[in-house]
Amino acid sequence: MRPLPPTAALPLVMLGGLASAAQGVANAELGERVGNPVLGAVVNNAGGTLLVLVGLLVLPSMRAGLAALRRSRLPWWCYLGGLGGAAIIVIGTYVVPVLGVAVFTIAQVAGGSLGGLAVDRAGLAPVGRLALSPPRVAGALLGTAAVGLAQLGQPLGELAVGLVLLAVVGGLAVAAQSALNGRVAVAGTAAASTAVNFAVSTPAVLAVAALAGAFTVVRPAWPHAWYLYTGGLLGVGIVASLLVGVRALGVLRTGLALVAGQLGGGLLLDLLLPGGPGLRWPVLAGAVLTLVAAVVAGRQARPPARTVPAPPASAVTRSAPRARSAPDDPAPHPAGRERRGSAPADRPGPLAG
Numbered sequence: 001m002r003p004l005p006p007t008a009a010l011p012l013v014m015l016g017g018l019a020s021a022a023q024g025v026a027n028a029e030l031g032e033r034v035g036n037p038v039l040g041a042v043v044n045n046a047g048g049t050l051l052v053l054v055g056l057l058v059l060p061s062m063r064a065g066l067a068a069l070r071r072s073r074l075p076w077w078c079y080l081g082g083l084g085g086a087a088i089i090v091i092g093t094y095v096v097p098v099l100g101v102a103v104f105t106i107a108q109v110a111g112g113s114l115g116g117l118a119v120d121r122a123g124l125a126p127v128g129r130l131a132l133s134p135p136r137v138a139g140a141l142l143g144t145a146a147v148g149l150a151q152l153g154q155p156l157g158e159l160a161v162g163l164v165l166l167a168v169v170g171g172l173a174v175a176a177q178s179a180l181n182g183r184v185a186v187a188g189t190a191a192a193s194t195a196v197n198f199a200v201s202t203p204a205v206l207a208v209a210a211l212a213g214a215f216t217v218v219r220p221a222w223p224h225a226w227y228l229y230t231g232g233l234l235g236v237g238i239v240a241s242l243l244v245g246v247r248a249l250g251v252l253r254t255g256l257a258l259v260a261g262q263l264g265g266g267l268l269l270d271l272l273l274p275g276g277p278g279l280r281w282p283v284l285a286g287a288v289l290t291l292v293a294a295v296v297a298g299r300q301a302r303p304p305a306r307t308v309p310a311p312p313a314s315a316v317t318r319s320a321p322r323a324r325s326a327p328d329d330p331a332p333h334p335a336g337r338e339r340r341g342s343a344p345a346d347r348p349g350p351l352a353g
Contacts, residue, residue: 003127006298009248010257014291016241017261018268023234024092025269030228031093034220038209040231041089045202047232048239052195065192072187079184081193082200084177085239090208091170095163102151107164109147109259111171113140116252124179126186127250136252139297143256143290150263150286175251181239182246190243197239249298256294263287 004012023044031040055062088108096104117140123129130136177197185193209215238258245254264287270276 003247004244006248006253009245010253010291010294013241013245013249013254013257014261014264016238016245017258017263018265019234019237019241019261020258021262021265021269023231023238025273026228026234027089027231030223030231033223033228034217036212036214036217036220037093037097038090038205038212038214039217039220041093041205042209042214043229044089044231044235045086045198045205047229048198048235049202049232051232051236052198055191055195059191061189062191062195065189066195069184069188069192069196074184074187078180078187079196080200081177081180081184082197082202083204084173084175084180085197085235086201086204086208087173088170089205091166095167095170098157098160099163099167100155100157102154102156103164104167105151106144106148107167108171108174109255110144111168112175112255112259113143113171113252114168115172115175116140116250116255119175119179119251124176124183125251126182126247130250130252135299136297139256139293139295140252142296143259143293146286146289146293147259147263148286149289150283152282153280175255178242178246178251178254181243182251185243185247190240193243194236194239198236249294253294253297256290256297260287260290260294263290 003009027040027044028037029040030043031037034040052062092104092108099107117132117136119125120127120130120136121132181193181197184196242254242258245257249257263283267280267283267287270278270280270283
């Protein structure tokens with residue numbers, strides 16, 4: 001499957017960002033209702049894994065892709081992309097209550113932008129090595145500033161430096177996840193890469209939940225609202241959109257487009273959900289500026305103009321045809337005798353040097 005053009009990939013990644021915003025709301029509410037925030041992440045990954053198992057039964061492309069992966073001989077570390085998704089879910093669960101959504105989001109986007117620049121420069125993504133050009137650096141900085149603008153007015157928690165750095169690490173992990181999953185998709189198929197992602201992330205989330213004592217909650221009150229259990233379905237859509245974006249845009253621009261979709265999706269949820277804060281102009285401005293950052297990061301830096309040095313005088317002298325004297329004129333032209341003192345019209349001059 002060929003990569004989509006950037007004009008088609010950007011909207012698809014933004015739809016993935018919208019799904020990410022909805023997933024975050026559903027997981028947070030589910031965790032709050034059952035009495036443990038990690039359980040929301042567990043349900044999210046379990047639902048995604050269940051969908052992958054169904055896909056193995058009904059999607060030939062997934063089975064064919066997994067078979068191709070066995071023959072591809074990819075390095076083992078290429079299959080660890082799912083750990084990045086598990087990391088950001090677990091980090092967000094514990095960091096957001098302390099830092100607040102605003103600081104966590106800004107730190108995560110800063111880490112994702114830095115990681116996108118590094119991953120693209122190293123050539124880990126399928127799109128190949130992308131230079132650390134001024135437009136790409138400007139796009140990363142503009143994206144982080146736009147997210148900061150979108151979080152104006154949000155409550156701030158305790159500004160713990162260690163947790164801020166941990167949120168930055170979460171952003172780096174998401175950038176690495178996008179790149180590695182993209183490599184797996186190229187070696188197999190997008191469906192196979194999605195299966196590998198959940199096969200790696202789900203055991204990691206279960207292990208963290210067990211260590212955190214999430215399974216010791218006595219008789220958790222599972223809510224009946226169906227939409228709270230859609231995190232797995234949304235997660236599959238997010239992973240698929242990232243795979244499409246990384247092949248066409250690279251990791252940095254994919255991350256920026258995803259964040260633009262997250263901000264737009266969050267704004268839409270604020271307008272639609274009962275008791276929501278309604279339209280927030282900083283969020284709208286941040287979403288638009290983040291999308292602008294994704295476009296700016298894709299602009300190619302113009303190479304410096306190459307100046308052609310003037311040839312030395314000796315070369316010019318050698319290149320100029322020598323005038324023939326009248327006695328050396330060639331034989332008459334088939335169409336008639338040429339005028340004396342002029343070179344034949346159909347004969348090239350002598351080669352230089």
